[in-house]
Amino acid sequence: MSRYVLLDRDGVLVEDTDYPHRPEDYRLLPGTVDALGALKDAGYRFVIVTNQSGIGRGYYDEAAFQRFQQLLFDDLAQGGIEIAGTFHCPHHPEAGCPCRKPEPGLLYQARDAFGIALEDTWLIGDHLRDTDAAKAAGCRGAILLAAEGPDLPQDVVRCDDLAAAAAYLLALDA
Numbered sequence: 572m573s574r575y576v577l578l579d580r581d582g583v584l585v586e587d588t589d590y591p592h593r594p595e596d597y598r599l600l601p602g603t604v605d606a607l608g609a610l611k612d613a614g615y616r617f618v619i620v621t622n623q624s625g626i627g628r629g630y631y632d633e634a635a636f637q638r639f640q641q642l643l644f645d646d647l648a649q650g651g652i653e654i655a656g657t658f659h660c661p662h663h664p665e666a667g668c669p670c671r672k673p674e675p676g677l678l679y680q681a682r683d684a685f686g687i688a689l690e691d692t693w694l695i696g697d698h699l700r701d702t703d704a705a706k707a708a709g710c711r712g713a714i715l716l717a718a719e720g721p722d723l724p725q726d727v728v729r730c731d732d733l734a735a736a737a738a739y740l741l742a743l744d745a
């Protein structure tokens with residue numbers, strides 16, 4: 572049976588340049604392929620759950636989002652990494668949708684599409700709204716990529732970067 576890691580995108584896999592969507596905004600974060608490769612070797616598959624309110628705000632459209640995704644997919648594929656699925660919230664923050672993190676809707680979409688046992692699943696994000704979504708969805712745990720910042724809620728793990736997060740998850744198997 573597959574196991575999954577839920578991944579925020581901006582600030583976790585690619586640099587968060589403030590609504591990145593143009594090709595020139597695209598920068599894969601260093602160490603991403605190696606970190607995901609280590610998790611893949613341990614049997615993990617990957618699903619992206621990403622707020623993309625830039626669409627609802629009118630900064631870019633779905634096609635631009637998909638083109639940007641393809642840049643990421645192409646880069647990861649070169650490293651032998653596949654993203655099983657992407658679930659994104661295109662809505663304006665004031666739309667009151669059920670999918671914008673910290674709401675759990677995107678995680679439920681992922682669960683339903685792939686049969687993911689959320690209670691056994693970790694999420695990696697770079698904002699508390701990511702880790703709050705994981706808690707709201709009943710995930711096993713959440714990792715916040717942030718070198719420093721406010722005190723964290725209990726059961727949120729802080730790691731410096733994706734490599735450290737991968738090492739943390741791999742150590743759970745040991």
Ligand SMILES: [Mg+2]
Nearest residue numbers: 579581582697
């Ligand atoms: Mg982010």
Ligand SMILES: [Zn+2]
Nearest residue numbers: 660662668670
């Ligand atoms: Zn939404």
